[in-house]
Amino acid sequence: MRFNIIKEMGNSRGRVGVIETPHGNIETPAFIVVGTKATVKALTVEQVKDLGAQALLANTYHLYLQPGDDLIKKAGYIQKFSNWDIPSFTDSGGFQAFSLGIALNKKVGKVSDKIEKMDMVDIAGSETSGDLVKIDEEGITFKSIIDGSSHRFTPERSIEIQHNIGADIIFAFDECTSPHASYEYQREAMNRTHRWAKRSLEYHKSKEASKKQALFGIVQGGRHKDLREESARTIGMMDFDGFGIGGSFDKQDIYSAVGWVNDILPKGKPRHLLGIGEPADLFGGIENGIDTFDCVTPTRIARNGSLYTRDGKINITNSKYSDDFEKIDSECGCYTCSHYTRAYISHLFRAKEMLAATLSSIHNLYFIVNLVKEIRQSMLEGKFDEFKNSFLKRYTHLT
RNA sequence: GCGCCGGUCGGAUAGCGGCUAUUCCAGGAGACUGUAAAUCUCCGGCCCUUUGGGCAUCACUGGUUCGAGUCCAGUUCGGCGCA
Numbered sequence: 001m002r003f004n005i006i007k008e009m010g011n012s013r014g015r016v017g018v019i020e021t022p023h024g025n026i027e028t029p030a031f032i033v034v035g036t037k038a039t040v041k042a043l044t045v046e047q048v049k050d051l052g053a054q055a056l057l058a059n060t061y062h063l064y065l066q067p068g069d070d071l072i073k074k075a076g077y078i079q080k081f082s083n084w085d086i087p088s089f090t091d092s093g094g095f096q097a098f099s100l101g102i103a104l105n106k107k108v109g110k111v112s113d114k115i116e117k118m119d120m121v122d123i124a125g126s127e128t129s130g131d132l133v134k135i136d137e138e139g140i141t142f143k144s145i146i147d148g149s150s151h152r153f154t155p156e157r158s159i160e161i162q163h164n165i166g167a168d169i170i171f172a173f174d175e176c177t178s179p180h181a182s183y184e185y186q187r188e189a190m191n192r193t194h195r196w197a198k199r200s201l202e203y204h205k206s207k208e209a210s211k212k213q214a215l216f217g218i219v220q221g222g223r224h225k226d227l228r229e230e231s232a233r234t235i236g237m238m239d240f241d242g243f244g245i246g247g248s249f250d251k252q253d254i255y256s257a258v259g260w261v262n263d264i265l266p267k268g269k270p271r272h273l274l275g276i277g278e279p280a281d282l283f284g285g286i287e288n289g290i291d292t293f294d295c296v297t298p299t300r301i302a303r304n305g306s307l308y309t310r311d312g313k314i315n316i317t318n319s320k321y322s323d324d325f326e327k328i329d330s331e332c333g334c335y336t337c338s339h340y341t342r343a344y345i346s347h348l349f350r351a352k353e354m355l356a357a358t359l360s361s362i363h364n365l366y367f368i369v370n371l372v373k374e375i376r377q378s379m380l381e382g383k384f385d386e387f388k389n390s391f392l393k394r395y396t397h398l399t
Numbered sequence: 400g401c402g403c404c405g406g407u408c409g410g411a412u413a414g415c416g417g418c419u420a421u422u423c424c425a426g427g428a429g430a431c432u433g434u435a436a437a438u439c440u441c442c443g444g445c446c447c448u449u450u451g452g453g454c455a456u457c458a459c460u461g462g463u464u465c466g467a468g469u470c471c472a473g474u475u476c477g478g479c480g481c482a
Binding site for chain 2: 281
């Protein structure tokens, strides 16, 4: 993998670049489409490519459990197995320490609106007590979400599985903490993640796969400036090919946290912001030095009836759309908008037809993927701020 | 005409003497950020001084009872059977 920076913005941390992988280039900034189980839900990979996606991201934990990483290797890696003939990423499985642990247990998300002190006290003590996950120094013990069987991931095992899956860019094994975790716990988890990063890197470098697959280290530290900076220094000094910024955020502080980190990370390597992708977050991330994003939001909310428009999100199942014969977004050039109306999509949801998920996912992914492309273009033209302001003004209905 | 069975929210249901009448569907709204998500949450009689409170309600009328959707009688509507 190689990363070339084409242009740096003078007035912010933003940059335009190209990541070269064995399966093609990614023009950055870019939105990476999530296909956890080696499929983007409701879509064929041809549909995903047609809407403009440059790369895909799958998940180590899910593919290890089903169908098994050995099988994917045997099939000819993920490129052959699932016909993903474009650049690909795999997440390390570390996020599941959070999503199947404390997040499930306490029903909290990774991005928090309101950090309440009472919650912090309640949750800090039981941070690792999720029913499906146990964390220790060596690794993480999971219960399978499929059959309840017990499985263990260590940094070495995660990398081995990711080698078997064969994505172009893979991630070090890390621990994602709850935004409600105490400072002390965030520090403890961050330090563990650093030790795991070193082990992930050493294992990776010892294998032949490291010549084809790039390994990104992950910066943690929650929403605390000192921890984020310490994590960026520690991970940034290691010989990774690029970096992921992970963990939990206070909704208001995502961009500042990203900025703290990117001021420290080496400039010449790509930075991926893990799991963030609301329109406003894309602008905030990019101007703070993020090169790639992945996020489930466009596809998940699509399946649940929420669709992006230039004027904000709409819930297409609302009764007022049942006889609305306009496009989802009047300015959208996606396949869905060029062929179907709001009324039709609304009908498909009410009738519980599968096509609702497909057409909605195409639209939302197109919206986000191409928004990032527009942002990239605005950067090349030196009009980032102008584009950002006009987009967000309209999207958030603020005048 | 006689007999039997039944009428509970828009639909379908639970409840078989007790305190807040259940659940599912349809309907309305909201949530979702490295996917246990085609998922989840909330609303659904009326009124008020609405973080609460009050009054109703199980076809209708009357009765038994401390207490009735529930038991009894009649009425009414519907289904089935027999003439």
